Amino acid sequence: MFKTLMEKTAKKKKSNIVLALDFPFFDLNDKKNLFYKARNIIDEVHPFVCAVKINHHLVLPLGTFQGVKKLIEFIHEKELPTIMDCKANDIGSTNKVIAKYYYSAGFDALIANPFVGWDEGLKPIFEVAKKMQRGVIVLVYMSHKGAKEGYGQLVYDEEKKGKIAQYVSFARKALNWGADGAVVGATVPEKITEIHEILEDKIPIYSPGIGIQGGKAVSAFNAGASYLIVGRSITLAENPKEIARILNEKLKIN
Amino acid sequence: MFKTLMEKTAKKKKSNIVLALDFPFFDLNDKKNLFYKARNIIDEVHPFVCAVKINHHLVLPLGTFQGVKKLIEFIHEKELPTIMDCKANDIGSTNKVIAKYYYSAGFDALIANPFVGWDEGLKPIFEVAKKMQRGVIVLVYMSHKGAKEGYGQLVYDEEKKGKIAQYVSFARKALNWGADGAVVGATVPEKITEIHEILEDKIPIYSPGIGIQGGKAVSAFNAGASYLIVGRSITLAENPKEIARILNEKLKIN
Numbered sequence: 365m366f367k368t369l370m371e372k373t374a375k376k377k378k379s380n381i382v383l384a385l386d387f388p389f390f391d392l393n394d395k396k397n398l399f400y401k402a403r404n405i406i407d408e409v410h411p412f413v414c415a416v417k418i419n420h421h422l423v424l425p426l427g428t429f430q431g432v433k434k435l436i437e438f439i440h441e442k443e444l445p446t447i448m449d450c451k452a453n454d455i456g457s458t459n460k461v462i463a464k465y466y467y468s469a470g471f472d473a474l475i476a477n478p479f480v481g482w483d484e485g486l487k488p489i490f491e492v493a494k495k496m497q498r499g500v501i502v503l504v505y506m507s508h509k510g511a512k513e514g515y516g517q518l519v520y521d522e523e524k525k526g527k528i529a530q531y532v533s534f535a536r537k538a539l540n541w542g543a544d545g546a547v548v549g550a551t552v553p554e555k556i557t558e559i560h561e562i563l564e565d566k567i568p569i570y571s572p573g574i575g576i577q578g579g580k581a582v583s584a585f586n587a588g589a590s591y592l593i594v595g596r597s598i599t600l601a602e603n604p605k606e607i608a609r610i611l612n613e614k615l616k617i618n
Numbered sequence: 619m620f621k622t623l624m625e626k627t628a629k630k631k632k633s634n635i636v637l638a639l640d641f642p643f644f645d646l647n648d649k650k651n652l653f654y655k656a657r658n659i660i661d662e663v664h665p666f667v668c669a670v671k672i673n674h675h676l677v678l679p680l681g682t683f684q685g686v687k688k689l690i691e692f693i694h695e696k697e698l699p700t701i702m703d704c705k706a707n708d709i710g711s712t713n714k715v716i717a718k719y720y721y722s723a724g725f726d727a728l729i730a731n732p733f734v735g736w737d738e739g740l741k742p743i744f745e746v747a748k749k750m751q752r753g754v755i756v757l758v759y760m761s762h763k764g765a766k767e768g769y770g771q772l773v774y775d776e777e778k779k780g781k782i783a784q785y786v787s788f789a790r791k792a793l794n795w796g797a798d799g800a801v802v803g804a805t806v807p808e809k810i811t812e813i814h815e816i817l818e819d820k821i822p823i824y825s826p827g828i829g830i831q832g833g834k835a836v837s838a839f840n841a842g843a844s845y846l847i848v849g850r851s852i853t854l855a856e857n858p859k860e861i862a863r864i865l866n867e868k869l870k871i872n
Contacts (some may be wrong), residue, residue: 389718392683420714424719427681429646451707454730455762455831458673462642465678477707479733481764508709508716510735518773526772577709 366473366499367568369445370591380585381382382447382570384595385435386421398422399431403438405604410442412608417593419449420473428469437469443583445472447579451503453477456484463492473544478537479514490541491588491589499544504559506533507549507573531555535562545570545591551580553587560588585615620727620753620798621822623699624845628668633866634839635699636824637667638849639689640675650675653685657692658746660856664696666862671847672725673703681855682723692723699726705730705757710738717746727753727798733768736795744795753798758813759785761803762828785809789816799824799845807841816844839869 374380375609385405388533416439418432426432436446448471452459459476466474473493476486486500493500494598505515515534518527531548538546539562546563548556550571560569568590574581575597584592594611628634639659644652666780670693671800672686680686690700690728702725704711712732720728727747730740740754747754759769769788785802792800793816800817812864814823822844827833829851838846848865855861 374664384714389715392722395683398812419708420716420719421712424682424716424723427684428678429649430681430684449708453705453707454703456764458675460680461643462674465674468646469678476735477731479731479768480760481762481767481783483764484762485764485767487764506709508735508738510710510737510739510741513735514733514740518774519784521776530773595734 365497365617366445369472370415370545370568373443373445374591376412376443377414378616379412379414380503380591380615381413381608381612382415382417382591382593383409383423383598383608384417384419384449384572384593386419386595386599390425392425395425395431399426399435400438402435403597406439406442408605409598409608410439410444412605413444413610414591415445417447417449423448428465433469434559440470446470447472447499447501448474450474452486452489453476453480459460459486460488460492463489467492467496467498471498475503476533476542476545478504482537482541488542501545501547501570502534502538502541502543504534504538504546505548505552505555507551507579509578511549511552531559532562535559538567539563543567547572548589549573549577550581550584550589550592551577553580553583556584556589558586581611581615619751620699622683623726624669624822625801627697627699628845630697631665631668632870633666633668634845634869635862635866636669636847637663637672637829637852637862638673638703638826640673640849640853642675644679646679648686649679653689655679657687659814659853660689660693660696662694662859663852663862664698666866667698668845669699669701669854671701671703673678677702682719687723694724700724700726701726701753701755704728705731706740706743707734707764710742713740714742714746717743721746721750721752725752727755729755729757729801732756732758732791732795736791740795755799755824756788756792756797756799758788758792758800759802759806760810761805761831761833765806785813786816789813792821793817797821800831801826802843803827804835804838804843804846805831807834807837810838810843835865835869859868
């Protein structure tokens with residue numbers, strides 16, 4: 365089970381940091397360089413993180429079954445789980461195909477958007493995940509400014525005949541659907557607290573937005589996040605290893 | 619401008635059908651076969667459609683800059699625009715990278731989810747689109763059952779201090795942001811009518827869900843859709859050309 369795999373790895377590596385392997389748009393004539401850059405960062409940083417998250421920054425230029433598959437194999441050699449941050453939000457039949465391809469490439473979990481709903485929406489992803497013994501992490505509140513337009517809006521609850529926040533509705537869906545994780549931005553620590561009260565310790569919170577986006581690692585952690593997703597603060601650093609090491613120490617002392 | 623390119627192509631081809639090049643999960647040892655299958659369908663069907671939409675069914679196994687780029691070139695040789703149905707819903711900096719890669723691969727437009735909001739959300743995609751002279755189509759109401767959970771929910775409108783449907787809010791955003799198109803499922807023709815009243819003729823409606831999903835082409839068209847997205851009814855047919863030809867005739871008579 366993905367949730368258990370994460371707990372074990374975090375314990376073994378003594379780290380709660382998920383490395384987000386994000387890079388800016390890359391010169392397409394220089395794809396090999398991007399591949400080796402990503403590989404080098406994994407090689408340097410792996411002792412200080414508990415998982416690696418990959419997004420379209422690598423999937424689009426390198427290809428899922430070309431460069432990315434090789435990176436996944438390399439990450440697995442370092443005994444780290446891999447997460448595909450595809451924010452799946454398509455119709456069920458397409459989501460099913462998406463999940464099958466990403467899991468076949470080796471990803472241990474993928475991220476999906478609950479806004480798309482259950483029937484003919486995320487249900488097929490959870491079914492594929494169960495069959496292939498992989499994880500599904502759902503978005504509950506994202507880390508950017510505009511998140512308040514959607515994740516932060518008030519929605520009308522049919523059952524309770526009243527207003528609730530969209531992210532509260534998403535957190536409840538995460539529980540009902542048996543998600544393996546919930547994403548809540550480190551830029552909104554007060555929302556981490558609120559969502560953690562709903563999820564209790566049943567579903568761990570993954571918190572992105574540390575560093576460049578303004579989120580503070582320690583306050584996200586104190587608010588109830590289980591894992592901190594850190595990307596450009598590490599990948600764009602002159603010395604990624606040192607940044608990862610220091611951040612890891614900071615959280616442990618805390 | 620993408621909107622004008624679509625109008626011109628539809629007029630020239632005498633068709634309002636957008637071919638969705640969707641296929642089931644494919645044996646990964648047989649990727650070449652998938653590529654040639656996709657290429658053959660374009661070759662057969664191109665006289666009866668006005669654009670081709672590609673989704674992860676091809677991007678994941680074939681690679682954006684490998685097989686898919688070649689397919690885009692082939693589609694452009696047939697003088698048809700190409701749309702990437704990535705349903706982008708990430709943070710701004712990632713959306714920017716996604717848009718740059720897809721547009722660089724040759725796509726004329728991409729589809730994005732307005733749920734992610736404007737600031738540090740979809741704004742960077744619209745900026746890249748403007749700079750590279752490409753299109754952005756936004757989701758307003760999807761074609762699957764679970765769409766009612768998100769797209770169909772009632773949200774609280776801060777300005778008007780009252781409840782409005784999520785899709786009405788999205789249609790207004792599409793207008794404010796200057797989108798080149800809006801996606802509304804053919805499975806909900808009454809919503810096409812309602813959304814068409816908001817968008818008037820400023821933003822064309824693209825309607826998926828014809829055939830296998832239960833949507834009827836003629837009723838979606840009559841309700842106000844400008845383009846009908848047809849996928850598996852064509853791609854899985856024994857004779858894709860004949861299906862496309864008949865559907866095209868049906869809409870023209872209508």
